[in-house]
Amino acid sequence: xxxxxxxxxxxxxxxxxxxxxxxxxxxxxxxxxxxxxxxxxxxxxxxxxxxxxxxxxxxxxxxxxxxxxxxxxxxxxxxxxxxxxxxxxxxxxxxxxxxxxxxxxxxxxxxxxxx
Amino acid sequence: xxxxxxxxxxxxxxxxxxxxxxxxxxxxxxxxxxxxxxxxxxxxxxxxxxxxxxxxxxxxxxxxxxxxxxxxxxxxxxxxxxxxxxxxxxxxxxxxxxxxxxxxxxxxxx
Numbered sequence: 001x002x003x004x005x006x007x008x009x010x011x012x013x014x015x016x017x018x019x020x021x022x023x024x025x026x027x028x029x030x031x032x033x034x035x036x037x038x039x040x041x042x043x044x045x046x047x048x049x050x051x052x053x054x055x056x057x058x059x060x061x062x063x064x065x066x067x068x069x070x071x072x073x074x075x076x077x078x079x080x081x082x083x084x085x086x087x088x089x090x091x092x093x094x095x096x097x098x099x100x101x102x103x104x105x106x107x108x109x110x111x112x113x114x115x
Numbered sequence: 116x117x118x119x120x121x122x123x124x125x126x127x128x129x130x131x132x133x134x135x136x137x138x139x140x141x142x143x144x145x146x147x148x149x150x151x152x153x154x155x156x157x158x159x160x161x162x163x164x165x166x167x168x169x170x171x172x173x174x175x176x177x178x179x180x181x182x183x184x185x186x187x188x189x190x191x192x193x194x195x196x197x198x199x200x201x202x203x204x205x206x207x208x209x210x211x212x213x214x215x216x217x218x219x220x221x222x223x224x225x
Contacts, residue, residue, distance in 0.1 A: 031211045043158070043202065043215040056212065091157060095211050102211055103148070106157035 004107035006092050012113045018080040021110045024073055025094030033093040033104060034067055034077050043091070049075065050097075082114045117141050119216035121203050126222045127193055135188045135219045137203030145206035147179050147186045148213060152200045161201075162188070190221075198223045 005024040013019055025032045033048040047057040052069045060067070064083070069075040079086055089111050093104040118140040127133040139147070146165040150158035164170055164179035164186065176189040188201055203216040 033211075033213075042217040045212065045214070048212065050211075097211050103160045103163065104211070104213060106159070108157050 004092055004094055004105055006090075006107035006110050008110060009108060010111045010113075012115065013082055014115050015083055016081045017114075018078065019082045019086075019112060019114075021077040021090050021092075021112070023075045023077070023092030023107060025075070025092070026096075026105055027073070029094035029096045029105075030072075031095045031097055031102075031104075032069060032075050033095075034075070035091040035093065035106075036088045037091060037109075038088045046077070079112075082112075084114045087112055087114050117205055117207070117214035119203055119205060119214060121201075121216045121219045123217065124220045124222070126224060127190075129193055129195060129223055129225050131193050132189065132191050133193060133221065135190075135201050135203075135221065137186045137188070137216060139184050139186070139203070139205050139216075141184070141205050141207070141214075143207050144181065147177075148204040148206065149177055149186075149188045150202040150204060150215075152202060152218065154199070158202055193223050195223050195225070197221065 007022045030051050034046040035043050037043045046059045047067045048055055049069045067077045089109045091109045092107045095102045095104045121137045148163050149161040151161050152158040162177040164177050169178045174191045179186045200218040200220045202218045204213040
């Protein structure tokens with residue numbers, strides 16, 4: 001398997017612009033997670049989906065952030081409008097639930113810089 | 116909620132043994148994970164403990180005490196490539212959620 005795929009790998013944009021991050025989970029995995037990582041706050045869970053349905057979005061910072069999962073093989077995280085404080089590495093991860101806590105497999109991340 | 120504590124940084128010498136501790140407080144527990152993250156890369160899975168005791172996997176071992184809310188990751192025969200951040204994460208009963216600690220940055224010196 002190719003693992004979790006994310007695009008773009010790097011994104012530089014100006015404040016106020018819309019940013020869309022994309023993720024393809026590992027085939028067959030039924031959980032998908034979006035995280036944000038910064039030096040100050042570490043790795044934070046933003047939102048996660050189970051079978052394409054958002055389960056918990058309490059980590060989404062504010063209304064400027066939105067996430068969708070239209071099908072089992074694709075998810076997007078959108079920031080509109082973007083702000084400099086959104087600069088971070090955004091990771092997507094997926095897992096397969098089999099009863100106990102299951103390993104999450106991370107994509108390579110998108111490094112976002114908002115100027 | 117979850118509260119996870121681990122040291123921010125540690126330094127050790129190549130060939131030595133290092134123990135990275137993690138303490139947690141949780142309202143629901145579904146296992147304790149350790150991840151390794153090299154600079155500029157994604158976290159990768161190292162180990163999983165759900166029962167008390169020691170799990171050994173090559174040079175790496177992980178220990179869990181659920182009654183004490185305590186885990187450690189033991190790295191033996193340290194190599195330069197082990198320089199990385201090590202993230203402790205607690206699994207939540209609510210689905211497959213993980214809550215991550217801030218990570219311990221390990222520097223291995225010659």
